[in-house]
Amino acid sequence: MKTLNYTCPKCANTTYSIGQMRATGSFLTKLLNMQTEKYSTVTCKNCSYTEFYKAKTSALSNIFDLFGA
Template identity: 30%
Template sequence: MEETGCMKCGHMEAGTKEIAASGTGFSKIFDVQHNHFTVVYCKNCGYAELYNTEVSGTSSVIDFFLGG
């Protein structure tokens, strides 16, 4: 399969960060952060996408982000 890189600039290096966020209702009131996401970002232009960590692993989201 042909790799395409970042969809904005074509760069082939990506990084990841983990973030957590509160939901709505009581979780927001009590600041319970039960929503966890992996942020995959281009190391060249900074374009980023969020992925729900409950759905997929980090290595597969980097491959998806880079088109691999």
Template identity: 35%
Template sequence: MPSEDGCPKCGHGEADVDTISTTGGGLSKMFDIQNRKFEVVSCASCGYSELYRADRSAASDVVDVFFG
């Protein structure tokens, strides 16, 4: 049963944070320009992941959102 203080899926309290880049549409897709960045927060136990726009500089803010 998920906990309010951990992963929304399994309740585990540890997460990994990584960054991915993706292409948008139009010319950026045609020229394979990866102009969109996202923070990926993944549960260290079950692998459940959520994407957040990388507008913020602090990864800890993203983890706080993931854990509620």
């Protein structure tokens, strides 16, 4: 896991956890329940403030998501 030089903008804490979130994009992907948008998250362990960063998704992962729904 890559270590970040992260300081929470709300409480100045330096401990954090990293996660990810997936979401639908357009109406069609919502209708088909395809999670085409992917975001990395950084959450402060002290105050739970969370920042989202858009991540790249591959066409292959979107196809697997369609069949896994």
